[in-house]
Amino acid sequence: MGNFFPGRTDHELLTQLALSPAAEEVVIFGCSEEVSTRLQPLISGRQVRLLGKRPLAEIARIVGSKTVLAVPHVVSDYTVSQDLMKAYQGAALGMRVLLPYELFPAGLGPDQALALGPGVKVDDVLDGAFARGGLNPAEVDAFMANNSWERRAQQVRELLDES
Template sequence: MSPLFLASELGSAVWVDVYDDWSLAPEMRRSVRLLARAGYERLRRTRRSLVITTNSLYMQHMLRPARAHLVPNGVDPRLGSYARGSDETRRLIMMGNFFPGRTDHELLTQLALSPAAEEVVIFGCSEEVSTRLQPLISGRPVRLLGKRPLTEIARIVGSKTVLAVPHVVSDYTVSQDLMKVYQALALGTRVLLPYELFPAGLGPDQALALGPGVKVDDVLDGAFARGGLNPAEVDAFIANNSWGRRAQQVRELLDES
């Protein structure tokens, strides 16, 4: 899966899966980015008959002329049975790793201070995010927390909870298929993110877009008004996007090769 092993493993592999464009990853050392770039180039030139999968359209197109199949990320079905909250607080949550080159601090600040939300909770808050927000949130219903397991996050997911993804839009972030989006939907909460970062398989009934000409407060209002996914929608999403389903897709590709 790591592009750093393409040079050593490509000769014997029957299935190669690549995710995120490591050659552009701002959190990686320059030497890692260069090795990744060389690995992708080797994969593009390979004449071996092997199955190549990617989890985003960007990665699928980036590997041309090699033929790559789109197999998006999946979700653990157990998330659907996690105990969740039952309140109707208009709660906005953000979670994950926040770092330069991926986090859009201006968008994150707009989201955190939006009057549309009755409460904002940021999980995995980095020192940089905390330093930027602390002077602004006095008296505001904003909680800055460290990383928490999904079981704990699920307990505050009520009927009007929304997950926001404050990422910059770049080739690197477009190359990603955001795992937190799948996790949030499996927990029953809708997602708010820049429209360029929409996972390929999601529709407007599951995620709402931020983009040019759109006011953050208005989109948040709309997301809270719609509320979370109902149990039938959660079950359908998990059934169509479970890791078991993804494994089945890969198995079918291997059988066809």
């Protein structure tokens, strides 16, 4: 879900995710024409749906208990400098998040997200994520409480008070 654009989308990782036998179905929200053109010849016969942008509320209604949100970003100075909003949104929707380990947000822990790194097979990480299932409601509530804008403002106040 989100925007796909040159320089940020890791097309190799996106292809591995789309073709993984670990996933029963792959849904790509916000699929650009470029992504659609690249994937279309590869996904013939696979359960892959390429959809345009959808409001977060609509995505939340579609999410199943074993849904994993993958963030197929290229690792670059630009993407490393971001605190990936999509990863936080996925965890807040109860999904485990899968992303390159260099982009792992500080606010997510191993209960919410799984990292892909050198030598790690996408299929193995997906199998593990699907086996664990989605986050339970208590985990989602705790995650949202710890990552709210109010909590972040409180952390900034605490840091300012210390200096």
